[in-house]
Amino acid sequence: MKKIGWFCTYTPLEILHAAGALPVGIKSDSGAEHEDVVLGDSICSYVRSSMGGALTGAYDALSGVVIAHSCECMRRLADGWLYRQDEIKPAMLHLLDVPKVVTNASVTFFAGGLRRMKEDVEAHAGPVTEEALRASMALFNKTRDLFRTVDAMRKEEATAVTGREVEALITASWDMPREELNDRLEAFIAEKKGQTGDKDAPRIMVIGGPGNGSLIKTIEATGGVSVVEHMCTGLRAFTGEAVPHEDPYRELASIYLSGTPCPRMLGDKSREAIDEIQSLIKEYRVDGVLYYSMKFCANMQMQWALLKNDIPVDVPMKVLEGDISSEINEREVQSFIKRLKKRRKRNR
Structure with missing residues (x-):
């Protein structure tokens, strides 16, 4: 089976x-080095690490990659990849343009881009028939439904589902056959039904882009529980509503553009992201918010500027900044969780 990498x-x-x-998700630790020589040091560490991985053979098993033009750093990754393509093994590089607003025109534009992506993929992997595409769409929509079930369980007062467990499921999804992932999700849901967790644990919402593997681990090792992650490696990966359409590419375009908005989105979707965060705080009964921004991520920094005045005043918030693979400041996180524990006791 051929493998094709993806980033966004x-x-x-x-x-x-x-x-x-x-499909193989390019993980944050795929690169042996942060490739500053090609891209410069003012590019986010995820993109620099990905470039380093390409140049050190981390993706040699792939037939190609799809780079979504989700931000200017990802566009620079495509530029660097093309500049050094003689040293990089995957034969296919497809740059997918993604609209920043959602209108009928932008959905039509994105659907056209997906048809061009399909042509590139066919040249390097195999034919994409409408029948096969419809079957794949049904399979992936099932994954979305299963993750919605998991998320519903996390809203329970004494949820038995931890953030580390969900993080492990999402990490597995990056390179696990989708059929196996769905089986694993069904088994996980069956196992957790009827179980309860610590009802006194502070309930944390994490907001960010690509995740830092140390963050949720530190939250839960300190006695908190991460109940919702508004991140690329969290909630955003499995949202989007399937609205049937005779054109499967337009249907796909609608699914992906209707999902939980990334900070890159503009217009109504930008405001929708802020409103959704406010709603999630209530739905998941969040005690505190940890906002994790990668250095040099302009999108995350701009979202923080919009968001900071819209978080309910009774919900404490902590802002952290770091690199994709660096250790977080555990003392800051631990201090935040301990403060929330004391607050919960006072409010009983």
């Missing part, structure tokens, strides 16, 4: 699956 959750993996390829 705006990449419709259904097209790769329909071609008979295994």
Whole structure:
């Protein structure tokens, strides 16, 4: 089975699956080095690490990659990849343009881009028939439904589902065949039904882009529980509503553009992201918010500027900044969780 890499959750993996390829998410630690020489040190560490991985052979098993133009750093990754393409093994590089607003025109534009992506994928992996694409879409929509069930369980007062467990499921989804992932999700849901967790644990919402593997671990090791992650490696990866359409590419475009908005989005979707965060705080009964921004991520910094005055005043918030693979400041997180524990006791 051929493997095709992807970087951003705006990449419709259904097209790769329909071609008979295994979609492989490029993880934050894929690169042996941060490749500053090619891209410069004012590019986010995820993109620099990805470039380093390409140049050190981390992706040699891939037949190609799809880079979504989700931000200017990702665009620079595509530029660097093309500049050094003689040293990089994957034969296919497809740059997928993703609209920043959602209108009828932008959905039409994105659908056209998905057809061009399909043509590139067919040349390197295999044919994509409408029948195969529809079957893949049904399979991936089932994944979305299963994750919605998991998320509903996390809203319970004494949820038995931890953030570390959900993080492990999402990490597995990056390179696990989708059929196996759905089976694993069904088994996880069956196992957790009827179980309860610590009702006194402070309930944390994490907001960010690509996750830092140390953050949720530190939250839960200190006695908190991460109940919702508004991140690329969290909630955003499995949202989007399927509205049937005779054109499967337009249907896919609608699914991906209707999902939980990334900070890159503009117009109504930008405001929708802020409103959704406010709603999630209430739905998940969040005690505190941790906002994790990667250095040099302009999108995350701009969202913080919009968000900071809209978080309910009775919900404490902590802002952290760091690199994708660096250790977080554990003392800051631990101090925040301990403060929330004391606050919960006072409010009983």
